[in-house]
Amino acid sequence: MDSTQAIYDGLKDAEVDFIVSVPCVNLSKLLDMVDEDSEITHIPVTREEEGIGICAGAYLGGKRTAILMQNSGLGNSINALKSLMELYEFPLLMIMSHRGTEGESICGQVPMGESTPKILEGMDFSYFTPATPDEAYDNVRHAWEQSEDEGKPVSILLEISYW
Amino acid sequence: MARYEAIQKIMESIDDELIVCNIGFPSRELYEICDRSENFYMIGSMGLASSIGLGLAVAKPRKDVVVIDGDGSLLMNMGSLVTVFANNPSNLTWIVIDNGAYGSTGNQDTYAQKINLVDVAKGIGFKNSFNFDDIDLKDVIRSDDAGFIVYETEPGNSSAPIIDLDPITIKERFMSSI
Numbered sequence: 577m578d579s580t581q582a583i584y585d586g587l588k589d590a591e592v593d594f595i596v597s598v599p600c601v602n603l604s605k606l607l608d609m610v611d612e613d614s615e616i617t618h619i620p621v622t623r624e625e626e627g628i629g630i631c632a633g634a635y636l637g638g639k640r641t642a643i644l645m646q647n648s649g650l651g652n653s654i655n656a657l658k659s660l661m662e663l664y665e666f667p668l669l670m671i672m673s674h675r676g677t678e679g680e681s682i683c684g685q686v687p688m689g690e691s692t693p694k695i696l697e698g699m700d701f702s703y704f705t706p707a708t709p710d711e712a713y714d715n716v717r718h719a720w721e722q723s724e725d726e727g728k729p730v731s732i733l734l735e736i737s738y739w
Numbered sequence: 740m741a742r743y744e745a746i747q748k749i750m751e752s753i754d755d756e757l758i759v760c761n762i763g764f765p766s767r768e769l770y771e772i773c774d775r776s777e778n779f780y781m782i783g784s785m786g787l788a789s790s791i792g793l794g795l796a797v798a799k800p801r802k803d804v805v806v807i808d809g810d811g812s813l814l815m816n817m818g819s820l821v822t823v824f825a826n827n828p829s830n831l832t833w834i835v836i837d838n839g840a841y842g843s844t845g846n847q848d849t850y851a852q853k854i855n856l857v858d859v860a861k862g863i864g865f866k867n868s869f870n871f872d873d874i875d876l877k878d879v880i881r882s883d884d885a886g887f888i889v890y891e892t893e894p895g896n897s898s899a900p901i902i903d904l905d906p907i908t909i910k911e912r913f914m915s916s917i
Contacts, residue, residue: 594794594797594798617797617798619793619794619797619822619826621818621822622818622819622821622822623818625786625787625816626787626790626816626818626819626822627790628784628787628790629784629786629787629788629789629790629791629793629794629816629819630790630791630793630794630797630822631794632787632790632791632794633759633790633791633792633793633794633795633796633797633798634794634795634797634798635794635798636779636791636794636795636798636910636913636914636917637794637795637797637798637799637802637917638798638799638914638917639794639798641794655783655784656784656787658783659782659783659784660781660783660784660787660791663782663783663784663906664906664907664909664910665906665907665910666910
């Protein structure tokens, strides 16, 4: 299975119908597919934190929500993830291109990349690091339900080697 | 006139609209003035009232959504002006109560004192960017473009108590009211 198709199929199986995004080059094919899908409302945002707020509002309106972003966006969103999403028990699927991992060519991505899993652990948020498209498909399609059960966002970290 | 009276005035125009209200004293005062299931009170995440309102308005295009925001919170999430304008949900009306102060933390000055927020929104492209005193709120709520309204007030908080609803209750009763 294609690495991008696996994520897309997982989102569709999870019936995600509302997506906000800040782009990453590794997500560009997925963003195109989301844009072309008339069943999914896609709102590009200026900064990840506002995207978290938009997803909270969309959930109040009955949508199943996801954010597509680089892991750098996690850093831009931490307070909103805690004092909005966790506080009110809003589910959210976070699909992150995990930069700064093995094979990274841009040194600026490395510090945040190395800290990203530790930040999620410190936040007490569940996350998955699929190595193959099959694993990713399986993780994504179940993550929404898990997020609803936990009352917290659930993340999928897609390392450079994944693609 | 301070924020409390401004919220009273706003609520005179509200029927079945959904309200997203800013963190701190704005939510406490709204809760005291007119608690209703259709009010979503923010308890954390300063700055995100307009973002929550945008997501809600896009998800529920047949419901009118009114955001009660503040100048300090707007300054924390200025990008939202761009995102709201670009998506232009006709059912969203974003009211900024501009008292030039971080009211809930002791009325420290905000930079909003130095700028004209109505002009900022017009500069981005908002067709409906007004001062509250110049409009009928219901007309803006019903218009075909997203609305941005600045309500200038004096700083100052009432004695409204802390909201005694837990966040899950606020969420669940809001969702069941839609």
